[in-house]
Every structure is written in C-alpha cells, then in structure tokens.
Amino acid sequence: MAIAELSPSYPRARVHPSSLSSRFSNPLLSRCRFVPLRPSRPNGVLCSIAPNQIQVPVAPPADSAGKKECFGVFCTTYDLKAEEKTKSWKSLINIAVSGAAGMISNHLLFKLASGEVFGSDQPIALKLLGSERSFQALEGVAMELEDSLYPLLREVSIGIDPYEVFQDVEWALLIGAKPRGPGMERADLLDINGQIFAEQGKALNAVASRNAKVLVVGNPCNTNALICMKNAPNIPAKNFHALTRLDENRAKCQLALKAGVFYDKVSNVTIWGNHSTTQVPDFLNAKIDGRPAKEVINDIKWLEEEFTNIIQNRGGVLIKKWGRSSAASTAVSMVDAIKSLITPTPEGDWFSSGVYTNGNPYGIAEDIVFSMPCRSQVCDFCVLLDLLLRFSFSYLLWRNYFSPYFREMVTMS
C-alpha cells in the first residue's frame, strides 16, 4: 500500500557524542554526567547532543565505579532497590515522547512525571525525541524536569534519532509534527507530517518493545497513525491509537453545559471518524446522569446542528483566538486516553479512540484508522492487555436506532 512506502525523513542513524556534566542539589541525583554515545547500546536510550557541543567525555567519579553509567540528565548512580520507598513500586517503564520540546509536551511531560498518568507506584523513564533544531530546547525541558524533583521520574534521556530513542519503549506518545495555523485544515499537514510517522513507525518496528502502545497526536492524527502502523508490522495493529479523546472531552463539556449539569454526569460519548471537521460526535447514545442525552436536552435541532458544528470546529475556533492550536487540553486528553487504556472501562461505558478498522462491525471501511467506541481490559499489573472494539453498539442498535442520516454521516466521515 502506498502509505506504507513513504520514505524516511531522517537518515537511518545519527549519533553525536554528548558532553555536559551537571550536579544536582538532590542527593539522589548527584554525580550526574553525560558520556559519549555508542551507536548500538542494547538497553536504554542514547543521549544525543548537537555537534557544536561535542566535548571530551567526563570521566566517571571514582566513587561510582562499577555502577551503571548514566545517560541524559538523570543519572542512576544510586541503587533504586535500596530505597525504602521504591520497594512497593512496579518495575520501570520506558515512555517515548516525540515533539518533546513542543507546546503539548510541555504540559504532558509533567503529568507523566508526577504519577498522574501511570500511577503513584509506577516509576518511569522518559525518552524525549526532538531534532537538531530543537535540541537546546529539549535540554531546557530536561532541566525543568530535573528541577521538579519528581520521585517517580527515574531517568530522562534526550535524542534526535528515533532508532535510539525508541529502544525498548513500552509507550510511544507521538506528538512531534507541524501544527496547523489559521485557515488551514488538518489534512493540509499530511504532506509535511506523514513522512515523520513513516520514519517513526519504522524505528518503532525495529527497536521498540514488541507490545508497545502507540498514541499518535500529530495531525492529521488518524492518517498518521495508519502510516505509523503500516510501517511497524511487528507491533500489533490494535496497539495503535489516534487521539480523538480531546473531541470526546469537548463533546462532554458542551452536553453538560447545555443540560446544566457538571461534566462528570455525561458518559457514553463517542466520536466517530477522523479527528477533523468530518467527525461525528454521537449524541444519540450519549447519556447524562444515566439517561439519554437527547431526552435530557430535548432539543434535537441544537444537537444535530449546533452541537455537531461546535465539536467539529472547536480546534479551528481556538486557533483563531489563540493564534496557535490547543495544547494544555490536548495534554489532558492524552492523559485521559492513556488512563482509559490501562484501566478497565467501567461497566456500561466506553471511550473514543482512533483504531484500526479491520473486523469492525459497523460497516466502516476496512484498513483505515477511525475513531469508534472502545473498551479496555487490563491485566493485574496494569498494562494494557487487550483492547476490545466492544460492540457496545450492537450492529442491531446501529441499524435500527441510528437515523439513516446519522449512519451515513458516520460511514462517510
């Protein structure tokens, strides 16, 4: 398929010796240093640095001899297991974030590091992917992470080569991509951004954990997720998601406002289709306080016209006001999306995610990434075990309950 054949935007390998050494006031993080990269380090991400920053490597302090080498700004020259507090912790997970010096990441990384996303007993290693142009900013991000003293954040590495940064990652949060400006459609970004996801898919395929979960945010995110997935055949297709949770959150907010209730009363909201103006926010199956939203709101004209329009165009309206695209709310919706994947979905509810359509029961075209209602099952150590395209909407419901107009909108979107 043509999509799978997009060529890489970066050369295969880029390795720069690193320099920098730093010292920290936190005793746990003392004796940090940077060491030169090795082209193929089996475990862990190599920290790259811009060519003009190449220096002779700093020799390890005598008292750390025999201990693990440190990379990036966080340095595990201490024994994690020896710490009382870490005894009940789960084992470290590796999380890659691309576009790590960008706006969305700037909100997301601190949520990840705080434990808000993966839990207060889940230590994490952050692998930050940037580019030569953003490398200094990436160092700035890493410095801010250091200065935040998050106990669960055990390692931070920065790099510009996805083949290095994605090594062994369990999660890849792919944000890095050009955002649209005023007057643009998200699809206008495909020419520029599609290449990024072809390359990153190949890199994930080569070096990431075989069960890595991939959340694609960079726009147009559905198509980019498909491109990434097609380039990563070693990773199960069900592990790829395009972020449409922001749209779901927006829809919940508007329904709550209209009904005069707080957001937490709104459930069962689906975004069908693409994260674009063709999406269909499903008010027919949405519930407010357990009752059908359309009964509670009792204004079908508003639901069909205004509500749908508001959700479809929310991103563009925000760009006109801010001059840039939504970032904080996107990071929040990424947190929601990840938590939905690692937590069993409450009985009777579901969440929206852009997923691969093969085998879907709704008559949606096969072989695309399309947002649908999803539920997750979780194994006991809190890692996504499986994602069910659960037929919360049974085909019967789909056929009999949806108006032909609505059905057509969804399948055409």
Ligand SMILES: NC(=O)C1=CN([C@@H]2O[C@H](COP(=O)(O)OP(=O)(O)OC[C@H]3O[C@@H](n4cnc5c(N)ncnc54)[C@H](OP(=O)(O)O)[C@@H]3O)[C@@H](O)[C@H]2O)C=CC1
């Ligand atoms: N799915 C969703 O719900 C949403 C998706 N988005 C999308 O997320 C993406 C990132 O948004 P945001 O963080 O605000 O953007 P920023 O411009 O703040 O950061 C994007 C990062 O992407 C990297 N990048 C890669 N290629 C390019 C390029 N050609 N031009 C510019 N930057 C590039 C840059 O990092 P580097 O130089 O290190 O490569 C940059 O730091 C956008 O595509 C945006 O449209 C935004 C909101 C919601």
Ligand SMILES: O=C([O-])CC(=O)C(=O)O
């Ligand atoms: O509108 C954009 O380009 C950014 C985005 O995806 C959103 O805010 O939904």
